[in-house]
Amino acid sequence: MKIILSPAKRLNEATKYSGQSLPSFLKDSEQLIKILKKLERLEISSLMNLSPDLSNLNYNRFQNWTIDKLKTSGQSAVHLFEGDAYRGLDISSYNIKELENLNHKLFILSGLYGVLHPLDSILPYRLEMGTKLTNSNGSNLYKFWDNKLTKFLNKELDGGVLVNLASKEYSSVIDFKQLKSPVVQVDFLQENNGKHQNIAIFSKRARGLMTSFIVKNNIEAINDLQAFDTEGYYFNRAMSKQHHLVFSRLQS
16 A cells, blocks of 8 residues: 655755655656756745745756756655645654665655655655646656656556545656556545534645554554544445545544
């Protein structure tokens, strides 16, 4: 069983964990960086809807990005990302064996790097998958990555189950119809007075919680996912289907 997850905007640049491997699509990342380096601060602000401070920060990140720098001072992706899903993942709680298992099971989708193993070396960046960045393949990053990531996953999955814990923005880069493996979609809902809602901040954290549940318990069978009950979640059998699992919890 493998997992796909989105990256995070919030970064922990103070992490001292260096990456242990290089991203699989590094040459493609370099192509994107060449495009991004040509953009002025105001263009970055408009393209990514960023404040002047964030535009300046990311302008400098793009200008300073080199493969040599990534190789010498790149940080582990899973330690660098610090959004809600990664707080739920709680990487500091992993022992060495669990970390190795995580690196084997999890793929992090990325606008700049395509797909990452958790322990791949990366430099701090911000480039969301939905960015309409004109490139050699078209007018956005979905066109740029095209079917490269789908082919990559087909090879890595080798027929095994894929659990989609990525957001729609990121998972849309994958052509699920072309995958030769069963795919499990997962939703996390908050229950209040009998009504169930998908609330983004809670769903993001739950994706990290579910990732840890799969990795630390060596889950391989789809039915075994139903046992997930972290932080009050329960398997909502009535709302679930065979390959679409729904977990609910009472909203406090």
